[in-house]
Amino acid sequence: MDLEARAHSEHPEELRLWLRLLTCTQLVEKQVRTALREQFDTTLPRFDLMAQLERAPDGLRMNELSRRMMVTGGNVTGITDQLVAEGQVERIDVAGDRRAWRVRLTPKGREAFEDMARAHEGWIVESFAGLDGREITQLHRLLGKVKSRFQEEP
Numbered sequence: 001m002d003l004e005a006r007a008h009s010e011h012p013e014e015l016r017l018w019l020r021l022l023t024c025t026q027l028v029e030k031q032v033r034t035a036l037r038e039q040f041d042t043t044l045p046r047f048d049l050m051a052q053l054e055r056a057p058d059g060l061r062m063n064e065l066s067r068r069m070m071v072t073g074g075n076v077t078g079i080t081d082q083l084v085a086e087g088q089v090e091r092i093d094v095a096g097d098r099r100a101w102r103v104r105l106t107p108k109g110r111e112a113f114e115d116m117a118r119a120h121e122g123w124i125v126e127s128f129a130g131l132d133g134r135e136i137t138q139l140h141r142l143l144g145k146v147k148s149r150f151q152e153e154p
Helices: 013-040 044-054 062-069 073-085 107-127 133-152
Strands: 089-094 097-105
Touching (some): 013 044, 013 107, 044 107, 062 097, 073 089
Antiparallel strands (some): 089 097
């Protein structure tokens, strides 16, 4: 039973919408996790870490990676250790701070990530195949209105 099945007609439409959004997110995420595992023998957290590094060619400090991924430093360290062992990322000393490291993609890691990112984009596009372009634009605009409400709050 998915989250949406918990809602009943007596619940506010907003609650039912929220549960539908969560259900859709979980379904797409499950598809992406499965495809990453089957096609690239990797996990979504590893993909997410590499995506953050792809946006920062000079690398990121471990604490910055942790903050951006919204996970603990220990999680980032474990994933980084695996990727270093595979030659996908490298650790670089931070000048003036012997306890800190920057992490960046290696050329091998960049190439692997580019392949995964292309496939990922295709999976996401396929997830919305039931909507036409106008509907996608409308849904994006409407969700933007919800998002902006939270950005206006102090």
